[in-house]
Amino acid sequence: MSAPGPPFTDLSPIVVEGRNCWRIECADKARMIVDAADYFALLKRLMEGARERILLIGWDFDPRISLTPDGQGKGEALGHFLLRLAHREPDRDIDILRWNFGGLKHLLVPRIVAMILRWKATRAISFRLDGAHPVGCSHHQKVAVFDDHLAVCGGIDVGARRWDTRDHHDDDPHRVAPDGKPYLPWHDSTMILAGPVGNALADLGNERWQRATRKPLRELSGWGENWPDDLPADFEGxxxxxxxxxxxxxxxxxxxxxxxxxxxxxxxxxxxxxxxxxxxxxxxxxxxxxxxxxxxxxxxxxxxxxxxxxxxxxxxxxxxxxxxxxxxxxxxxxxxxxxxxxxxxxxxxxxxxxxxxxxxxxxxxxxxxxxxxxxxxxxxxxxxxxxxxxxxxxxxxxxxxxxxxxxxxxxxxxxxxxxxxxxxxxxxxxxxxxxxxxxxxxxxxxxxxxxxxxxxxxxxxxxxxxxxxxxxxxxxxxxxxxxxxxxxxxxxxxxxxxxx
CATH class of the missing domain: 3.30.870.10 (Endonuclease Chain A)
Known part of the structure; x- marks a missing residue:
């Protein structure tokens, strides 16, 4: 194997719209987020900053977890956090869509059922299960969209046993599941994107929501959530x-x-x-x-x-x-x-x-x-x-x-x-x-x-x-x-x- 030469100067695109991708859109900014400790902390900030809508689409979603656990693996539960956001800004939509079959096991957990019932009684929160797929298939996307402008797409579920840092310390006391049991280190990744590509992912989320619920998400004004000032971008334009x-x-x-x-x-x-x-x-x-x-x-x-x-x-x-x-x-x-x-x-x-x-x-x-x-x-x-x-x-x-x-x-x-x-x-x-x-x-x-x-x-x-x-x-x-x-x-x- 020869040593690497100068950067390629004769590249033709691998991605081709209509062949191996749905759409190609501009990202004003983009950043790769590695491991859920950083992502969950960022997700909490993005949800707090959203003005008109928080849209969460995923394979898993567990309201018992803390996005920013303390040294005992505890902290404000995600479900309570969303209730607090809903009460503070009742005109902001919080729409959550998760895979239906994977969610059935949660119906056996009293804490989760109780939280879902509290969400149901809260006008700003809509929690739905996605069964719009053939038998044996699953809804596996992990997408979050804020104000139809800022989006996250990747592999990290907002679920239990996902939180970890890039250090992956042995016996990290923060790494505790909702049942109180510690779990092994976990490596994951996702990407945050802003601009027209965020609008495209919002379209994808709206399409998925309509497919699952038979109802569209409401139209937004379009002024959108801004990129966090203190978050450096890996890519721009x-x-x-x-x-x-x-x-x-x-x-x-x-x-x-x-x-x-x-x-x-x-x-x-x-x-x-x-x-x-x-x-x-x-x-x-x-x-x-x-x-x-x-x-x-x-x-x-x-x-x-x-x-x-x-x-x-x-x-x-x-x-x-x-x-x-x-x-x-x-x-x-x-x-x-x-x-x-x-x-x-x-x-x-x-x-x-x-x-x-x-x-x-x-x-x-x-x-x-x-x-x-x-x-x-x-x-x-x-x-x-x-x-x-x-x-x-x-x-x-x-x-x-x-x-x-x-x-x-x-x-x-x-x-x-x-x-x-x-x-x-x-x-x-x-x-x-x-x-x-x-x-x-x-x-x-x-x-x-x-x-x-x-x-x-x-x-x-x-x-x-x-x-x-x-x-x-x-x-x-x-x-x-x-x-x-x-x-x-x-x-x-x-x-x-x-x-x-």
Missing amino acids: VDVAISRTRAEYDDSGEVREIEQLYLDMIAAARRFIYFENQYFTCGKIAAAIAARLEEDDPPEFVMVMPRTADGWLEQVAMDAARVRLVRAISKARHGDRLKVYYPRTAGGAPIYVHAKTAIVDDRLIRVGSANLNNRSMGLDSECDVTIDAGLPANTEILPTIRRLRESLIAEHLGVDPAEVAARFDDNGSLIATIEALRGSGRSLELLDLVAPGPFDEFVADNELLDPTSPDAMFESLAERGLKKSWRRGKAWMKRRRPFR
Whole structure:
């Protein structure tokens, strides 16, 4: 692998409206927010500053959590905070939409039911459940919009067991769930955006609200919430692409922009793709990576993931499929250019990776809700935002994307970002950089690719819990599976469009 040369000067856009994204809109300002401690604190301020509407859309929403927990993991509960906001500004709408099936378990928790009833009695708060999707699908977007102008889009749910700092300290006393139990460190990411792209995400939120409730959100005056004065922006005056996944339902057609963008990113990469993702079970994506690794001088692929999925069912469905796919990719001619790591604390505890971030060649950064699994490609409602240096307005952003990548890798390795930068400048290899800086204590550990047992292998190979589409859930075992998804990926790579 040769040392990195000067910044690219011949980039064509990877994002193309109508192909792999819904809309491309300007962001007056944008900033990546890493880990929920910073996001929750910011979210609290944004909600307090909103003038006409707070719109929260998500897979999970837990009114028991504190956005700014104290040293015992306690603080003002989110539900009480929203009531206080509603009473202080009764003409400001607080609209909350969460996935319906995931919310059913909360009906068994008296504290949550009591809070929802109090919300129902408050004119300014509207709490609704989203069931506008086929059976077996979920509403997985994580979007917040303030006054139809300022928006947040990413992977962080406003739920329990999400709060953590970038330090990921062992036994952090702030890291306590609503049931009083401590939980392991959690890594996540999202992005705040202002300007026309915020208006676009407001349109997406309004569309989703209408789909779920059959009623539109009320029109706003449009004067909007301003960007916080003390929040530095990573990007200013850039164009941002919004990509979606949506299953066909009622009169709405299927949308697979997110899958297409992943494939186009893999096809366009020259030096590397850095992924942070919760799952890797999509055979189509895996086959596209394997096809690149058959080339003479392919890019590197680095994945930072959880050591194991969160929950027994997810471990059966996702961990075995991940092992099967990574082992298959390793058989490619340059299979050693894929490495899968998981982060650990100074004390050796695994840090759970829930982020859905991707960086290509330091020329494109993508943050959103979509995992590298089949569900995020065709079943669940998803939303990602991407900033691509190939767009004419974005030609100056390469140093910023590089800085964000160095910061993420340094966080996981427990080193200074300058060390990551220096190593990469020396060797030109993302893998060599990580391998040189890995060590004891806080660091990245190579994923142990232990062969799955017969039951786990059967579930994974047949995609029983991670189907490629709503219809696939009802196909026979002979018509579905990882091998079929893999073949689709290989076929796509043979006819992919060229990138300069």
